[in-house]
Amino acid sequence: MKLIGITGMPGSGKSAITKLAEKYKIVVVSMGDVVRYETLKQGMPLNPENVGNTAVKLREIYGKEAIAVPCLNYVNEKYNNEDFVIIEGIRSIYEVNYIKKHAELDIIAIHSSPKTRFERLSGRNREDDSNDWNTFVERDERELNFSIGRVISLADYMVVNEGNYMDFVNDLENTFKKIINVN
């Protein structure tokens, strides 16, 4: 089995992978799925509090490599027969390194400029709404503090999502096809 990790800053367009996954019938696992699965495994009902507590507990148990450890378990338990599994929401280089040590993993990073991402996320074309801009920068900062900058810089594939959306989806699909060996 080969894992395909999708990463990118907020608003870069990572969700485009969902449509491609459907088209090529490839399972998508999000880090959130893993936490919910772990919550259920502990016999707790799924509600925001339990899921939140499980996330904290996983980080206590596995340190910087959480949620990679339960993620790999989850994939192996549930999707052992799949040739490819997409993992959404990878943002820590520790998680990447852990998974790469135990499985085959290719990382696709999606890049858009901060200006473009801000416009997408805020639905506006003006950077002078400083409150929104600060919120945007803080959100970026949180992701970067998880070491997503390292994941992006060391990505196996980089797809730029800056101009025409269909061009981007096309580039992403071509990258995707390279990984899953479809011509």
Place this chain on the structure above:
Amino acid sequence: MKLIGITGMPGSGKSAITKLAEKYKIVVVSMGDVVRYETLKQGMPLNPENVGNTAVKLREIYGKEAIAVPCLNYVNEKYNNEDFVIIEGIRSIYEVNYIKKHAELDIIAIHSSPKTRFERLSGRNREDDSNDWNTFVERDERELNFSIGRVISLADYMVVNEGNYMDFVNDLENTFKKIINVN
């Protein structure tokens, strides 16, 4: 004046900017130029020891924002009449933030996968020469510790250098022309 900063992991192909700079007659300033200039300003002859000591001293004086502070001074003193100046070798987000606060700066990041960069730098096609691979990873690590991952992830433009070299140079030139408003 607008500054154009070039960043990218080792072996990504940053030096391609030199030819473009010549073609469009745009000055290129490297962080090394700045340190040499500061060395001379202090009346010291240019030798590796003096240049090294100056770099250390600049970091002591300006902290994380070195070498951005003397770099901006250098550009303003020497190239005040230029419309555009390229700055090579930006690798710290603190330097980027400092320069953006005081001048107009667009960052172009160049991305190649670790595998491709390793092959370029080692001139080999095998990752199993573990000694070389470790050296490569350590060099990456040093750059990432300077926060180059943040500079890359927050770049205004991303150019991928993965396949055909002329395609890459072409993409880089198109990006470059967008910034300097040439059609």
